[in-house]
Amino acid sequence: MPIHSTGYRPWNETRVAPSRRWLAITTTGVQRAWKSLWLKRLLLAALFPLVFFSIPIFFFEQSGRDPQSWTMFERAMRGMTRGTPMASILDGVPSDPTPEQFQTVRHSVWSFLLLTMLRNTQAFLMVILVGIVAPPLISQDLRTRAYLIYFSRPIDRWEYILGKFGVVAFFLLLISTGPALLLYLVGLLLSPSLSVFWMTWDLPLRILVASACLIIPTTLGALAISSMTLESRYAAFSWFAIWLMGHVAYSSLTAIPTFQAQSRREVYQPGWELLTSPYQILGAVQSYVFGFQQSNQWVWPAILLLLAITVGSLILLFRRVAAPMRA
Amino acid sequence: MLLSLEQVTRLYGIVIGVNDVTLTLPEGAHGILGPNGAGKSTLLNLITGQLRPSKGKLTVLGHSPRDPALLRRLGYLPGSEGMYADVSAIEWVTYLTQLQGFRASDARQRACRAMERVQLADVQDRKISTFSRGMRQRTRLAQAIAHEPELLILDEAFSGLDPIARHTMTTLLQQWIAEGRSLLIASHVLHEIESLTRSFLLISGGRLLASGSTEEISRLLTSVPATVELTLNEPRKLAAQLVASGLIDSVRVEADRLHATTGSGRELAQFLAEQSVNGALEIFEVRSSDDSLQDVFHSLMKLHRGIA
Numbered sequence: 001m002p003i004h005s006t007g008y009r010p011w012n013e014t015r016v017a018p019s020r021r022w023l024a025i026t027t028t029g030v031q032r033a034w035k036s037l038w039l040k041r042l043l044l045a046a047l048f049p050l051v052f053f054s055i056p057i058f059f060f061e062q063s064g065r066d067p068q069s070w071t072m073f074e075r076a077m078r079g080m081t082r083g084t085p086m087a088s089i090l091d092g093v094p095s096d097p098t099p100e101q102f103q104t105v106r107h108s109v110w111s112f113l114l115l116t117m118l119r120n121t122q123a124f125l126m127v128i129l130v131g132i133v134a135p136p137l138i139s140q141d142l143r144t145r146a147y148l149i150y151f152s153r154p155i156d157r158w159e160y161i162l163g164k165f166g167v168v169a170f171f172l173l174l175i176s177t178g179p180a181l182l183l184y185l186v187g188l189l190l191s192p193s194l195s196v197f198w199m200t201w202d203l204p205l206r207i208l209v210a211s212a213c214l215i216i217p218t219t220l221g222a223l224a225i226s227s228m229t230l231e232s233r234y235a236a237f238s239w240f241a242i243w244l245m246g247h248v249a250y251s252s253l254t255a256i257p258t259f260q261a262q263s264r265r266e267v268y269q270p271g272w273e274l275l276t277s278p279y280q281i282l283g284a285v286q287s288y289v290f291g292f293q294q295s296n297q298w299v300w301p302a303i304l305l306l307l308a309i310t311v312g313s314l315i316l317l318f319r320r321v322a323a324p325m326r327a
Numbered sequence: 328m329l330l331s332l333e334q335v336t337r338l339y340g341i342v343i344g345v346n347d348v349t350l351t352l353p354e355g356a357h358g359i360l361g362p363n364g365a366g367k368s369t370l371l372n373l374i375t376g377q378l379r380p381s382k383g384k385l386t387v388l389g390h391s392p393r394d395p396a397l398l399r400r401l402g403y404l405p406g407s408e409g410m411y412a413d414v415s416a417i418e419w420v421t422y423l424t425q426l427q428g429f430r431a432s433d434a435r436q437r438a439c440r441a442m443e444r445v446q447l448a449d450v451q452d453r454k455i456s457t458f459s460r461g462m463r464q465r466t467r468l469a470q471a472i473a474h475e476p477e478l479l480i481l482d483e484a485f486s487g488l489d490p491i492a493r494h495t496m497t498t499l500l501q502q503w504i505a506e507g508r509s510l511l512i513a514s515h516v517l518h519e520i521e522s523l524t525r526s527f528l529l530i531s532g533g534r535l536l537a538s539g540s541t542e543e544i545s546r547l548l549t550s551v552p553a554t555v556e557l558t559l560n561e562p563r564k565l566a567a568q569l570v571a572s573g574l575i576d577s578v579r580v581e582a583d584r585l586h587a588t589t590g591s592g593r594e595l596a597q598f599l600a601e602q603s604v605n606g607a608l609e610i611f612e613v614r615s616s617d618d619s620l621q622d623v624f625h626s627l628m629k630l631h632r633g634i635a
Binding site: 015016018021024025028031032035140141144145146147148149150151152153154155 | 372375376377395396398399401402403405407408409410411413414418422423425426427428429430431470480
């Protein structure tokens with residue numbers, strides 16, 4: 001009779017690649033965040049701008065076939081762009097544009113509408129969304145010392161950070177990139193022919209780049225704040241305080257020059273002041289990505305600042321997450 | 328070899344967590360005993376790679392502690408909570424099993440098996456926030472064993488458990504050891520570990536004071552001074568006899584009580600038994616104040632410092 005060993009036998013099957021383990025952290029983080037009713041409301045609210053901005057696209061495409069509609073659209077567009085650096089979009093376009101002139105202006109109009117949606121509504125929703133999702137992601141693990149359990153598993157710091165990054169990035173994609181790409185799709189469907197795609201093919205790419213400019217620094221910044229405290233509410237407070245203080249600083253610095261410029265019927269181009277507000281920094285870079293503010297000399301400092309925030313946040317995150325492991 | 332430490336020291340700034348520990352342990356079950364703040368958790372965190380030694384070298388199952396190949400073979404239950412209260416127990420265990428590299432479906436299967444093993448299968452879908460402390464502790468144990476590790480490391484596993492939960496946990500760990508797996512369990516309560524293993528490491532102040540079996544440690548302790556308290560009819564007479572016998576180091580009498588310090592506990596016990604049997608003395612109570620683990624450590628510390 002053979003004698004069988006009933007002792008311990010290690011598991012020798014294959015496991016998923018280490019490069020995919022961060023996905024487990026992201027998936028679980030998304031599922032946990034999804035339980036928030038406020039988050040669901042916010043995601044629903046993020047779809048309204050899509051409907052709102054579809055209306056001007058509809059009228060724009062309609063005006064290509066109807067000169068009267070063009071006049072109405074032009075008036076509405078000039079109202080929307082008044083006082084902004086984009087006020088000159090329709091300059092040089094006659095009141096009865098030829099199909100060629102109309103095709104030329106389509107790219108600018110769509111870019112403007114996509115940028116306006118990303119900047120005005122989605123960026124505002126982004127601040128609230130990140131303020132709900134990001135603060136507990138790392139601070140909770142530090143408070144409950146869950147990192148002891150995390151790092152007793154074969155995962156590295158970068159996988160942990162990437163996993164947490166993925167949670168916030170997923171929701172930001174849903175509220176910014178998703179609606180922007182859908183708006184582009186709506187534009188294509190409302191246009192007279194799908195061949196319009198060949199004239200606007202770069203816009204989806206610009207949406208992706210502009211989204212990356214929004215998602216990467218903000219998410220890493222929010223995670224870095226979360227890693228600096230054991231209390232999620234302090235992290236949330238700091239997050240909102242940064243945006244609010246930036247907005248107050250920028251508004252205070254530009255209020256008088258803007259008023260003076262308006263009294264001269266001119267558009268005030270902010271200079272270094274835009275670097276005081278995270279919202280303005282993101283706005284300047286996203287405008288640049290969509291082909292506006294090309295001559296603004298403060299765009300490159302804004303890009304560099306976003307890069308600095310990204311790198312600084314990453315360094316801080318690695319240090320904070322590794323703090324218990326540092327010799 | 329389960330564990331090998333070579334002059335391992337861990338400093339927290341100017342505070343020493345683990346102080347120059349050298350030891351080797353074969354595979355099997357071992358208990359790490361020490362009072363609060365002794366350095367048990369620091370030692371376990373060094374073993375699981377959460378901390379790096381400030382000095383020295385350690386290997387676990389032949390690997391360096393942060394080696395992913397080792398971490399797959401480890402199951403760790405830290406002393407702190409580390410749980411997400413807003414998810415169900417099964418979701419939490421599945422999640423942590425996924426981090427070991429299992430696919431979601433495999434991880435779920437293993438998590439279910441682990442929950443069965445810790446006898447929580449019937450409540451596994453409940454949120455962790457609704458669990459009692461004992462249930463939480465068992466859930467935490469489930470996450471440590473779900474991936475069937477070779478070595479299970481537990482930090483204060485019995486902390487906060489009621490007697491029934493303690494019994495359940497002890498039975499579970501006894502089964503674990505009987506299956507031929509290794510166990511390292513840290514506690515500050517001797518009898519919690521005694522039912523699991525006969526191999527102990529005694530640490531205090533970050534130093535390894537003693538290691539070996541219960542018998543070896545008891546033998547060692549008989550040579551360490553102990554204080555004995557007696558309540559009897561003629562304490563002064565016994566005090567004189569004890570001084571004359573040379574069995575005690577010091578003696579003090581208070582009313583009907585006698586306090587003596589001795590380095591020969593066994594011989595003293597024999598002497599008192601003889602005196603009592605002869606009818607020369609009526610002893611009402613004998614008490615040794617050195618029966619707590621804290622005192623054992625105190626005595627061992629004195630031995631280490633050369634005071635004893």
